[in-house]
Amino acid sequence: MKKFTLSLKMFFFLLLSMVFMAFAASIALDEDTAFIQKMLADHYDDTQEASLLKKYELNVTNTGFCRYKRYFSSGKVEYFSFNLKKFKDIDYLGSDKQGRLYLHTKGEDVIVQTYNDRKNGDIDSMAAYMVIPLKNMEPQDLIAISERLVKTNAQLLVQK
Template sequence: MKKFTLNLKICITLTMCSIFMAFSNIKLLDEQITYIQQLLVNHYNEEPEISQIKHYELNVTNSGFCRYKRFFKSGKIEYFSFNLIKFRDLDYQKTDTTGALFLYTKGDDVIVQTYSDRSEEDVDSMADYMSIPVKNIEANDLTELTEAIKKMNARLLARK
């Protein structure tokens, strides 16, 4: 009977630990998603496009998708999206205080769509990078962004 009670205690303890670990992984993933989105939104640079762009949306979802959508004053809409699991590297090309952040993927994994464009037909294609205009971003922010995306990828892969 004592052996049965000991085995029961061990099983219950392992089950409880597994449950707590599962919920902590979800919490850590949500924190990574929030951090990545905040960093991108806080450093987003509207100034070069202010005369053409009505507004933009920049989201990182809990399923790991990075989505960037621009709404032009002319009615045209550009949409870029990729799963961060496909993230390969990032590059930052800058001038004095502004620049462009290039998020590269492993292949042609970025969905590129344009629609409601009066001068051209709608476009639906794939690319191997997404470009986001940024300002006042430091080298340590870029390093932290890369590390956060890689950590998030590991958690997303573990969740599958």
């Protein structure tokens, strides 16, 4: 009987531990995606295309998607999206004052959709990277974004 109760206690302890670990991973994922979202939003440079761009939306969701939508004055809309499971690495071209962040994926995993384009019409295609204009980026900011993207990628791959 003692052996049975010991086994039962161990089973409940392991079950409880697994439940806590599952919630801890979810909380860490939420924190990482919120951090990435905040950094990209805080450093977004709307002056690089100010004459062409009417507004933009930039979202990093807790389900692991990075979405970037640009609305142009002409009515044209460009939409880019990829799952952070497909994230490979980042490149930053520019200076600490102004530049472009390239989010590379493992293959052609970025969904690119164009709406209301008077020249080419509506287009659906795929790309290997997404470009986001940024300003006032210090090297430690880029390192922090890169580390969080890698961490988020690993957490999402584990959740499969």
